[in-house]
Amino acid sequence: MRLESQVSSPTVKRRRLSAALRQLRVECGLTAAEAAKQLDWDPSKITRMERDEWKRPAPHDIRGLLDLYGVTDERRREALLTLARESRQRGWWADYQDVFRSSLPDFEAGASMIRSYEALLIPGLLQTAEYTAAVLRGGQVLGEAVIERRVQARLARQQIISREDPPELVIVIDEAALHRMTGGAGVMRAQLEHVIDMATRPNITVQVLPLSVGSHPAMTGGAFLILDFPSPDDPSLVYMETATDDLWLETPEELRRYTLIFSQVQGLALSPDESVHHMAALVDRLER
Structure with a gap:
């Protein structure tokens, strides 16, 4: 090794x-x-x-x-x-141990590629502060100070996108997440514009899985991340979040299964260019 x-x-x-x-x-x-x-x-x-x-x-x-x-x-x-x-060193995310339930941010910081399928929300790494706050207000009863703290943690987690050697992000978003008016039309319009802007970066690929596809391989399992690392000595990981816990999968069979599911939904999704045009059309509709 x-x-x-x-x-x-x-x-x-x-x-x-x-x-x-x-x-x-x-x-x-x-x-x-x-x-x-x-x-x-x-x-x-x-x-x-x-x-x-x-x-x-x-x-x-x-x-x-x-x-x-x-x-x-x-x-x-x-x-x-x-x-x-x-x-033994403290990762940056240790300052937010009151927010993060797991070591996901630190694994993201060490990843060379992150593949994400999201069914209901804009993926966390691409969320605006206003969108994140709206999600938190809708999900549970939280004080504004707690919401602000969690928004700060989410934005800090996103810093890996802009660092000198950012990971490659490959993201598939179910179209349903784009139509949900989280925070209202104004917040959602700004969020879609942000995703479009992020999709122009060379290390970020965004694809929309259209509603017209109907049933698909990821429907039964929900959202998940696949994290790959630069060294072959660090096997890939699958991460899934539930309302009460975080699930990590790392056996070869589990990795093969989720890699296949991601490849299948990616193949069913619109191309990156088509996805940007689709989101731009939604932005135009919201502006009207």
Whole structure:
């Protein structure tokens, strides 16, 4: 497993460290319970580490594992210890832990490509502040201070679009989301104009899935994201959000399934140029 990377996301680095430690343990023929016993650790500690169920990897724990697994190559040891140190850093999104339920923003920050299918809303990475506030007011009873805080967090999350090395965004939006007057005609018109503007960027592709398509492969599962990362050592992830929880999928079969669904809805959607023209026509209609 290669360990060198320019990835800046502490979450992605911790995930890679977890995978590397599991690989080392398997290579030396130990079970997680056997390794924990030799280090006089709780039997579940190594399992949690390898499942990425930890927050701040301790370098002294990593050294103990490397000694146990017989890793003597100094470059390899230092690469793993660097991963441990860097994965302890706070991502920007840590300032919004009261808002974000999961590490999605940090995974987005480390992604090289984000594929998004959205059925009911404009995707979060393309939302205007006014649209986000309207969504929040419609979804639940929240004070204006809480709404403002969540809007700020959403806008901060969008900064990856404008950074020096932005990820590629490929977005399919169900046409139903474009017709829902979230926040009223004025807010919706400005939101559509913003999506059209974003679609002109070289790293952003937006396609509209027209209502005329009828039933389609993504109808039963709802909205989802597929995140791909620059290194083959960081497997892709599927993310879905529910009203009460966040779901992460990463098995090869799950990834194949959602990649296929995305490819199918993308094939049914209007082309990028047709999608821009379609949204522009909706803007004209709202202006009238």
